[in-house]
Amino acid sequence: DAGITQSPRHKVTETGTPVTLRCHQTENHRYMYWYRQDPGHGLRLIHYSYGVKDTDKGEVSDGYSVSRSKTEDFLLTLESATSSQTSVYFCAISGAEGGNTGELFFGEGSRLTVL
Amino acid sequence: AQTVTQSQPEMSVQEAETVTLSCTYDTSENNYYLFWYKQPPSRQMILVIRQEAYKQQNATENRFSVNFQKAAKSFSLKISDSQLGDTAMYFCALFRGTYKYIFGTGTRLKVLA
Numbered sequence: 001d002a003g004i005t006q007s008p009r010h011k012v013t014e015t016g017t018p019v020t021l022r023c024h025q026t027e028n029h030r031y032m033y034w035y036r037q038d039p040g041h042g043l044r045l046i047h048y049s050y051g052v053k054d055t056d057k058g059e060v061s062d063g064y065s066v067s068r069s070k071t072e073d074f075l076l077t078l079e080s081a082t083s084s085q086t087s088v089y090f091c092a093i094s095g096a097e098g099g100n101t102g103e104l105f106f107g108e109g110s111r112l113t114v115l
Numbered sequence: 116a117q118t119v120t121q122s123q124p125e126m127s128v129q130e131a132e133t134v135t136l137s138c139t140y141d142t143s144e145n146n147y148y149l150f151w152y153k154q155p156p157s158r159q160m161i162l163v164i165r166q167e168a169y170k171q172q173n174a175t176e177n178r179f180s181v182n183f184q185k186a187a188k189s190f191s192l193k194i195s196d197s198q199l200g201d202t203a204m205y206f207c208a209l210f211r212g213t214y215k216y217i218f219g220t221g222t223r224l225k226v227l228a
Contacts, residue, residue, distance in 0.1 A: 031214055042206060042220040050214055058215075090160065102148035102210040106160035 003027055006091050006107040014115050019078040021110050023091030025071075030095035032074040033104070034058075034066060036087040043090065049074055081114045088112075117142045119209050121219035128197045129227050135182075136192045136222045138207030144168075148210040149183070149190045154221075155203040163205070166190065194224075202226045 003026035013019055023032060034046040035058075045058030047066040055066050063085060065077045078085055091107040119140045128134035140149070151163040166174045166183050173181050178198075182191045194201055207219040 033214075033216075040220060043218040045215065048214050056214075088158070092160075102150070102212070103162055103165060104150075104152075104160075104208075104216060109158045 004091060004093055004105060004107040006089075006110045008110060009108065010111050012113045012115065013081055015082055016080050019081050019112065019114075021076040021089055021091075021112070023074045023076070023107055025074075025093050027093060027105070028071060029093040029105070030071075031093060032068065033092040033094075034064070034074065034076045035090045035092060036060065036085075037090060037109070038087050046076065046089075078112075081112075083114050086112060086114045117144075117209060117211065117217050119207055119217045119219040121205075121207055121222050123222045124220070125223045125225070127225045127227055128194075130197055130199060132197055133193060133195045134197055134224065136194075136205050136207075136224065138190045138192070138219055140188050140190060140207070140209050140217075142188070142209060142211060144211050146212060148212070149181075150208040150210065150216075151179070151181070151190075151192045152206045152208060153201075153203045154206065155200075160206075164192065197226045199226050199228060 005024045007022045033048045035043040037043050044060045046064050049055045049068040067075045089110045092104040094104050147168045149166045153161045153163045164174050164176045164179050178195045180193045204221045204223050206221045209217045
C-alpha cells in the first residue's frame, strides 16, 4: 500500500473557524491532489500540486487554499469554514519516479463536519 | 467537456452471481486511461482495474474484467462469482494524461447472501 496519511481523520468545527487538513506521503510521488466526496457528486477535485510550490485549482476550489513546501506534504486550508464544506476529504498521489501512469493512490479520508 | 457517467446509482447481486456495472465517458482525446475504483464501507479507495485506451484487449484482474468499447465510449465492469466482500461503491474514472482525473458519481453495489 502507498504510504499516505491524512490528519486529522475526523474533525468537527464551527462556521467561520479556520481548518487545515494535512496529507503526508512517503512514496516520493510528484503529484498530489485534494478531493472532496459528497453523495451524488462522486469525487471532485479541489486543488492539485505538480511539484513543490507548484499548485493549481480544481473544479471546486472556492473557499480552499493549499500549500506544498515539501514533496511529502500537501496542506488543505479552509480559511473560514462554512456548512457547505461539510464533506469527506481525500488526499491522493500519483506519478512515481517523476512519471504519471495514471493510477491514483488514496489516503483514508478525513471527515469534516462544520456546524 | 469531458464527462464520466454512471447511470446505475445502486445495484444488487446474489452471492456467486455475475454483475455488470456501466460507465460511459466523453473525451476528445485519443490517448487516455480508464479506471475502476472500489470504495468499501471502510472508505478506503482501492484500484480494481485499469485500461489503456490504445490497447484493444480488455483488461482482466481475477474475477474482475472490463468491456471496453472505444468507439462507443463505454467502459463496463463485470464482476464474476460475486462475493460479500465486493459490497462497495464503485467509481469509474477517466485520466487524460495530464494531472486531472474525471470521476463518475458512483454505483453502490450490494452483494446479497
